[in-house]
Amino acid sequence: MAATHETVEQVRALAEQKYKYGFTTDIDAETAPKGLNEDIIRFISAKKEEPEWLLQWRLRAFEAWKTMQEPHWPKLDYGPIDYQDAYYYAAPKLKNKPKSLDEVDPELLRTYEKLGIPLKEQAILAGVEGTEGQAPAIAVDAVFDSVSVATTYKAKLEEMGIIFCAISEAVHKCPELVQKYLGSVVPYTDNFFATLNSAAFTDGSFVYIPKGVRCPMELSTYFRINQANTGQFERTLIIADEGSYVSYLEGCTAPQRDENQLHAAVVELVALDNATIKYSTVQNWYPGDANGVGGIYNFVTKRGACRGVNSKISWTQVETGSAITWKYPSCILQGDNSVGEFYSVAITNNRQQADTGTKMIHIGKNTRSTIVSKGISAGRAQQTYRGLVKILPRAEGARNHTQCDSLLIGDQCGAHTVPYIESRNRSARVEHEATTAKISEDQLFYCRQRGLSEEDAVSLIVNGFCKEVLKELPMEFAVEAQKLVGISLEGSVG
Amino acid sequence: MIEIRNLHATVDGKEILKGIDLTIGPGEVHAIMGPNGSGKSTLSYVLAGRDGYEVTKGSVSFYGEDLLAMEPEERAAAGLFLAFQYPVEIPGVANMTFLKSALNAMRKHRGEGDLDAMQFLKLVREKTRSLNMTDEMLKRAVNVGFSGGEKKRNETLQMAVLEPKFAILDETDSGLDIDALKIVADGVNALRSPERSMLVITHYQRLLNYIVPDHVHVLAHGRIQRSGGKELALELEQKGYKDFGVEEAA
Ligand SMILES: Nc1ncnc2c1ncn2[C@@H]1O[C@H](COP(=O)(O)OP(=O)(O)OP(=O)(O)O)[C@@H](O)[C@H]1O
Ligand SMILES: [Mg+2]
Numbered sequence: 158m159a160a161t162h163e164t165v166e167q168v169r170a171l172a173e174q175k176y177k178y179g180f181t182t183d184i185d186a187e188t189a190p191k192g193l194n195e196d197i198i199r200f201i202s203a204k205k206e207e208p209e210w211l212l213q214w215r216l217r218a219f220e221a222w223k224t225m226q227e228p229h230w231p232k233l234d235y236g237p238i239d240y241q242d243a244y245y246y247a248a249p250k251l252k253n254k255p256k257s258l259d260e261v262d263p264e265l266l267r268t269y270e271k272l273g274i275p276l277k278e279q280a281i282l283a284g285v286e287g288t289e290g291q292a293p294a295i296a297v298d299a300v301f302d303s304v305s306v307a308t309t310y311k312a313k314l315e316e317m318g319i320i321f322c323a324i325s326e327a328v329h330k331c332p333e334l335v336q337k338y339l340g341s342v343v344p345y346t347d348n349f350f351a352t353l354n355s356a357a358f359t360d361g362s363f364v365y366i367p368k369g370v371r372c373p374m375e376l377s378t379y380f381r382i383n384q385a386n387t388g389q390f391e392r393t394l395i396i397a398d399e400g401s402y403v404s405y406l407e408g409c410t411a412p413q414r415d416e417n418q419l420h421a422a423v424v425e426l427v428a429l430d431n432a433t434i435k436y437s438t439v440q441n442w443y444p445g446d447a448n449g450v451g452g453i454y455n456f457v458t459k460r461g462a463c464r465g466v467n468s469k470i471s472w473t474q475v476e477t478g479s480a481i482t483w484k485y486p487s488c489i490l491q492g493d494n495s496v497g498e499f500y501s502v503a504i505t506n507n508r509q510q511a512d513t514g515t516k517m518i519h520i521g522k523n524t525r526s527t528i529v530s531k532g533i534s535a536g537r538a539q540q541t542y543r544g545l546v547k548i549l550p551r552a553e554g555a556r557n558h559t560q561c562d563s564l565l566i567g568d569q570c571g572a573h574t575v576p577y578i579e580s581r582n583r584s585a586r587v588e589h590e591a592t593t594a595k596i597s598e599d600q601l602f603y604c605r606q607r608g609l610s611e612e613d614a615v616s617l618i619v620n621g622f623c624k625e626v627l628k629e630l631p632m633e634f635a636v637e638a639q640k641l642v643g644i645s646l647e648g649s650v651g
Numbered sequence: 652m653i654e655i656r657n658l659h660a661t662v663d664g665k666e667i668l669k670g671i672d673l674t675i676g677p678g679e680v681h682a683i684m685g686p687n688g689s690g691k692s693t694l695s696y697v698l699a700g701r702d703g704y705e706v707t708k709g710s711v712s713f714y715g716e717d718l719l720a721m722e723p724e725e726r727a728a729a730g731l732f733l734a735f736q737y738p739v740e741i742p743g744v745a746n747m748t749f750l751k752s753a754l755n756a757m758r759k760h761r762g763e764g765d766l767d768a769m770q771f772l773k774l775v776r777e778k779t780r781s782l783n784m785t786d787e788m789l790k791r792a793v794n795v796g797f798s799g800g801e802k803k804r805n806e807t808l809q810m811a812v813l814e815p816k817f818a819i820l821d822e823t824d825s826g827l828d829i830d831a832l833k834i835v836a837d838g839v840n841a842l843r844s845p846e847r848s849m850l851v852i853t854h855y856q857r858l859l860n861y862i863v864p865d866h867v868h869v870l871a872h873g874r875i876q877r878s879g880g881k882e883l884a885l886e887l888e889q890k891g892y893k894d895f896g897v898e899e900a901a
Contacts, residue, residue, distance in 0.1 A: 602701050603739040605723040606732075607753035607809065608760065617752055621743030621792065 189246035195219065198356055201246050205325045205359075208332060211339075218345035218355035225349045231483055231512035232541040232573060235417075238454065243388045243419060245357045310374065318367040321376050324392055327363035334365055338396055342425035342462045342489070350421040350483070351458040354390045358423065361391035366401035366432075375631055377406040388419040395425070397432035399465065404435040404631055417445075417480060421456045430465030430492065435473070437630050439638055442478035444645075447536070449508030452480025459486035463495035463524075471498040472515070473629040475638045477645040480509060485543065487516035490524035490552075497526040500626040502638075504619075504645045505538030505570070514543040514575075519552040519585070528559040531623045534570035535646055541573040546587055548580040555585040563593040564622050566615065566646065616643030652676055653718075653817055653848065658709035660697045667693045669873035670709070675817070678845040682859055683852045684884060685870035686892045691852045692736050694870070695819045699733045700726050714816070728760030730816030734806035734823045736852075741793040746805065749793045750775060750812055757813060778811040781841065783834050799826030807838045818842070819850045824858040836861030856888040871895040 189200050198219055202212040227238070314321050320331060328335050345355035362378040378393065397403055407424075420442065426434050436459075445452025455478075461470035472486040482505075488497030499515035517526035526546065534540045546557045563572035574591050596618055604614035620627065620639050630638055653675040660668040667690045675681050685691055697704045698711065700723035711718040713729060721729065741749065755765045766774070779789060782804055794802050803823050810818055820839070824832055839849070839862050851862060859867070859881055867883040869876045869892070876895045877883065 597739075598702065599739045600741055602699075602723065603735065603741070604753075606699050606727055606735075607749070607813070608724050608727040608756040609752060610724055610756070613752065613756065617744055617749070618741060621741055624743035 187246075187248050188244045191244055192241040193219075193245050193353075193357055197245055201357065201359060204246065204248075205328065207325075207328055210336060211328060214340065214345060215356050218352050219357075221346050222349070222352040222356055225352055227349050231543075232539065233481055233483065233510050233512050234539075235454065235481055235510075238417075238419065240353075240419075245388060245390070246359055248359075314372075314374075317370055317373070319370060319372055320363065320365040322363055324358075324361045324363040324394060327365075327394075331365065334396065335363070335394070338394055338425065338427055339392075340425075342427060342460050343423050343458050348458060350456040351423050354392060354421050354423045354458070357388075358390045358392040361393045361422070362395075363393070364395040364403060364405065366397045366403045368398045369400045370398075371401065372403040375404050375406055377408065379408045388421065390420075391422045393422070393424040394427075395434055395436070396427045397429065397434050397468075399429045400431045401429075402433045402435075405437070406631060406634055407436070407438045408441070417452060417454050419454050419456070420479075422458070424457070424459040424486075426459075426461035426470055428461065428463050428465060428468035428470050428492075428495075431467045432465060433469040433471075434461065435471045435631075436461070436486070437634060438472075438474040438476070439630075439634055439641065440474065440476045440478050440482070441641060441645075443480075444478045444507070444509050445480040447507045449480065452509075453478065454481045455479035455484065456481075457484040459484065460489065461487070461497070462489045463492050463497060463521075465495070466492040466521075467494045468492050469496040469498075471496075471500070471629070473498075473500040473626065474502070475623075475627070475630070475641065476501070476503040476511060476513060477641050479511075482509075482511040482513055484511075484513045485515055487518070488526065489518045489520065490526065490555075491520045492524075493521040494523045494525075495521055496524070498629075499526075499528045499530070500629045501530045502533070502623040502626045502642070503531070503540060504533045504642065505535070505540045506645055507536040507538060509536075509538045510540070511538075512541040512543055514541075514545075516545040517547070517557060519546075519548045519555040519557070519582075521552060523554040523556075524552055525555070526557045528557070528561070529625050530559075530561045531626055532561075532563045532572055533566070533619055533622065533646070534563070534572050535566035537569045539571045539573075541575060543575045543577075545577040545579070546589075547577075548582050548585040548587065550581045552582050553584050555582060557585075557587045559587075559589040560625075561589070561591040562622070563591075564619065565593065565595045612643065612647060615646050619643075619646060652712075652714060654710075654712040655698075656710045656712075658694075658697065658711065659707045660693060661705050661707055662693065662703065666707070667873055668697065671870075671873075671875060673868065673875060675848045675850060677848055678843070679866065680843065680849045680851060680862065680864045682864040682867045682881075682884065683850060683870050684854065684867065684887055686895075689871045690873045691870055692821055695733055695736075695821045695850075695852065698726075698819060699723055699731060724756070725760070727813075727815075728757050732810050732813055732815035732818045734803075734810055734818065734820045736821040736825070738794045738797075738802040738806055740795045740797075742795050744793050745790055746793050747775065747789040750789075750809060753809065754812055775812060778808055782808050782811065782838050784808060800828060800831050803827055804831060804835060807835050811838060811842060814842070814847075816846065817848050817850070819852070821852045822854065823851075824853055824855060832858065833861065856884040859884045869895060 189197050198215050202215060311322060343351050345352055364376055366372055395405060426436060428434050442453035442455055463470050470488050476482055486499060490497050497517050503511050503513050505511050515528055528544060530542050532540045532542055542561050548555045561574050565572055572593055576589050578587050580587055600618055601614050604617060620642055627635055627638055655671050655673040658668055658671040683691055697706060706719055718726060751771055784804055794805060803826055806823060827835060864881055866878055867881055868878045871892060
């Protein structure tokens with residue numbers, strides 16, 4: 158049809174996507190020499206003044222990694238990665254580790270201001286000393302390249318026994334917790350990228366919520382890659398003790414560069430009896446330009462263990478960035494009656510590729526999981542939903558519901574759904590629904606007839622398509638995410 | 652004033668409109684009747700600027716501006732509204748959100764600021780009530796799961812909120828029950844004003860009892876075959892379209 162053809166033409170003539178966060182910060186950095194070897198690992202460990210056990214753990218991971226192969230099963234197409242051609246440690250040069258926000262290099266503070274970490278957060282960042290008494294909404298841990306540069310509200314949270322700090326700091330502050338739980342959900346031999354992370358991780362966030370405590374504010378980490386040729390290997394560990402609750406947000410951006418940069422993070426969550434962890438991500442790493450030059454390679458292992466009875470882990474992700482995304486936030490439902498949730502919006506435009514989904518492993522009785530995945534592809538992007546629902550023999554009465562919807566814009570992009578279901582208990586119920594749709598010419602015209610520009614129309618329609626997932630985000634992030642959905646698809650039509 | 656001159660248009664290379672001439676003055680209501688497939692909806696799409704409807708000849712002047720040179724959203728902003736024969740569903744987008752986005756987009760085109768939430772709510776509540784619609788329908792996704800009649804009512808609501816200069820109603824009466832027809836007609840009549848013109852496409856003379864037109868036109872074979880006053884509709888109801896070379900349906 159003529160009209161469809163025209164849209165295809167428009168898609169072909171894609172304007173370069175405008176990435177707002179593509180600037181670099183001019184700041185003195187200290188870097189280790191390129192490449193990864195035992196010396197570099199010892200260097201990183203020494204920089205962080207780590208205990209011997211952690212150094213040994215890293216070294217064991219490195220030994221394991223040398224024997225491992227990069228996985229080739231994902232539906233991702235990229236050239237070989239030279240792991241020896243990247244820096245594994247880059248840190249802004251700090252005279253002394255800042256004790257409060259006003260000691261942080263103003264250049265760094267300006268960077269976060271420019272990144273527009275939601276305005277409310279900015280007000281909070283700025284108001285740490287000033288606006289005492291005003292109910293804070295979000296505490297932020299800012300990770301810049303390989304180090305955590307600032308954490309807000311630490312003191313306030315500590316009054317309640319909550320520990321929220323850089324993982325490098327937690328190693329000193331509460332070594333027994335770190336030693337007990339680090340690698341307990343994602344072992345250092347887990348997979349190529351997680352093992353690399355275990356050997357080389359530099360920083361990340363640590364959270365511990367004590368028994369019976371409901372964390373009174375959103376905790377948030379903002380990851381920023383600045384330095385060229387630098388990989389970011391952050392490690393996050395969140396432990397929710399019995400009967401506690403925490404909502405945690407993660408945001409990320411990187412400068413616009415022509416070469417690809419590697420990001421291989423590991424996130425481990427542990428929920429004990431009756432505890433709930435809500436983990437939300439808005440991932441907006443630099444996606445590369447319209448021709449697929451540059452962008453972040455995002456290979457991430459995220460896994461949560463519902464160890465206790467009635468525990469709950471909920472993953473919500475909005476993935477709009479990165480040239481390549483490889484990511485399967487998962488739940489191990491070990492405690493009886495535990496609940497796992499995965500709500501995902503993944504948007505790929507231009508030449509972006511994403512192979513993402515989740516794994517729900519039902520071990521305990523009456524465990525329940527819900528998967529809602531919304532994939533949007535535009536331009537020449539390729540996207541795969543890959544999901545595993547596994548019901549073990551003991552998981553009497555387990556239930557899963559999976560809803561997997563794809564939306565295509567134009568006809569040069571692709572969407573693929575690969576659901577694996579393994580059920581070894583007859584009483585389990587597993588439901589899977591999948592749909593694929595296109596944004597119709599009818600819908601676009603209807604919106605434009607009502608005065609909306611083509612881009613606003615696409616954004617509105619796509620936001621509608623993702624609504625089930627977006628409504629799971631904390632309020633502070635929802636508005637931001639809605640805008641991001643629009644921006645990510647700029648140039649996909651018209 | 653809307654002036655359509657010798658308008659020819661093709662869809663997929665097939666000529667559907669074969670020279671339409673029509674002038675609609677401010678405040679006038681014109682009705683178009685005509686057999687199925689004669690090009691009524693095509694005319695409305697061409698005026699609204701739908702992709703794939705190619706104008707091969709002729710011109711349309713909209714209050715002195717060249718309508719055909721404008722993008723669909725510019726036409727909307729200039730005051731052209733089309734109530735669709737088949738309103739489109741937009742899953743996940745609340746009717747309220749849609750109305751607000753549309754109204755604010757129009758206001759932006761006109762250089763006006765956004766209405767704040769309170770002002771908007773007040774405006775919409777008022778219009779919803781006058782059309783006997785429930786607030787519940789505002790929360791539901793645009794047209795999703797709406798009955799045929801509810802969709803038509805929703806089109807009327809959008810028109811009432813957007814207050815266009817020129818409204819095309821493409822079979823807005825089809826699918827409405829007797830009471831709904833009256834309510835929608837009242838809603839349309841409430842919008843009649845010396846500045847606002849309308850083009851009402853219908854198959855039924857009945858609607859024109861409620862929305863009394865200044866002129867009635869018969870469209871057949873891509874042309875306006877005859878024009879007259881409101882009595883023309885009555886005549887058509889009796890005789891059908893056979894005078895215009897159209898076989899009566901068996
Ligand atoms: N995409 C298309 N491809 C081919 N023919 C088309 C296309 N769209 C419309 N037509 C044809 O154009 C003609 C006019 O259609 P249109 O919808 O304008 O009729 P109408 O007068 O509104 O009819 P109705 O009273 O049934 O609503 C019809 O013969 C229809 O089949
Ligand atoms: Mg029609």
